[in-house]
Amino acid sequence: MELIVVAILATVASLLTLFAARQWPGDRFLCDTCRFNNPDACHKRDRPTAIVCASYRTNANVEQISK
Numbered sequence: 001m002e003l004i005v006v007a008i009l010a011t012v013a014s015l016l017t018l019f020a021a022r023q024w025p026g027d028r029f030l031c032d033t034c035r036f037n038n039p040d041a042c043h044k045r046d047r048p049t050a051i052v053c054a055s056y057r058t059n060a061n062v063e064q065i066s067k
Helices: 002-023 060-066
Strands: none
Touching: none
């Protein structure tokens, strides 16, 4: 029974790792395309290298420029 639980936990951990890897933007950070990417609008500690942010909002101007 313990072996089954360990196998299930290992599988779940592997799936979560794969999911997180697919969500990672590569060499970019969320701040690169965030509407609040300036010191006056964002006071988070992770700025400008955040990879997770509850306040993230896409900056439409940045997306148009990068296309």
